[in-house]
Amino acid sequence: MLNNWVVMxxxxxxxxxxxxxxxxxxxxxxxxxxxxAHHKLLDAWLLVLCTTCGDTAKxxxxxxxxxxSVRPELLDRMHDNDPGLAAELLQDPVVRRRNRIALxxxxxxxxxxxxxxxxxxxxxxxxxxxxxxxxxxxxxxxEGFGLSRAEVERLITExxxxxxxxxxxxxxxxxxxxxxx
Numbered sequence: 001m002l003n004n005w006v007v008m009x010x011x012x013x014x015x016x017x018x019x020x021x022x023x024x025x026x027x028x029x030x031x032x033x034x035x036x037a038h039h040k041l042l043d044a045w046l047l048v049l050c051t052t053c054g055d056t057a058k059x060x061x062x063x064x065x066x067x068x069s070v071r072p073e074l075l076d077r078m079h080d081n082d083p084g085l086a087a088e089l090l091q092d093p094v095v096r097r098r099n100r101i102a103l104x105x106x107x108x109x110x111x112x113x114x115x116x117x118x119x120x121x122x123x124x125x126x127x128x129x130x131x132x133x134x135x136x137x138x139x140x141x142x143e144g145f146g147l148s149r150a151e152v153e154r155l156i157t158e159x160x161x162x163x164x165x166x167x168x169x170x171x172x173x174x175x176x177x178x179x180x181x
Contacts, residue, residue, distance in 0.1 A: 006112045008130045014104040015048050024052035031083030059099045109133045113144050123179040134170040
């Protein structure tokens with residue numbers, strides 16, 4: 001039987017960027033946007049707050065874009081300070097590259113195993129990511145089965161834990177694995 005696990009975000013990740021005021025390395029996004037109009041051109045920023053001093057920084061979302069080229073739903077979501085839109089934009093590689101930021105997902109996600117039964121001899125598990133959260137598969141498997149990471153590593157080397165994807169390193173995409181006990 002196939003067990004379905006889901007890696008779900010619990011909050012917005014920390015934004016890793018240097019603060020100009022206090023030299024801290026992390027900012028917290030709270031889902032607030034600022035939209036500025038220059039005649040027929042728009043600028044839009046996602047506002048982030050320094051975790052140390054509380055100073056506000058702006059992450060550029062739109063730069064001098066013609067008003068008619070912006071979808072009205074997107075503009076409405078920005079005016080409504082939609083936290084879902086903030087999450088989408090933080091995961092957008094173009095926005096991250098333009099603003100030279102990285103994301104810190106520590107303590108911002110959880111694993112939902114759905115209360116699956118793992119007592120049988122073979123356990124087939126499908127792991128789905130609700131967002132692009134880079135996590136080590138060894139950590140997920142250890143957390144899902146209540147094992148230590150060293151025990152999971154031992155199961156991999158013994159061939160009792162197999163997957164079509166490499167289980168070392170970090171993954172942010174869906175994968176499946178088979179545990180033979």
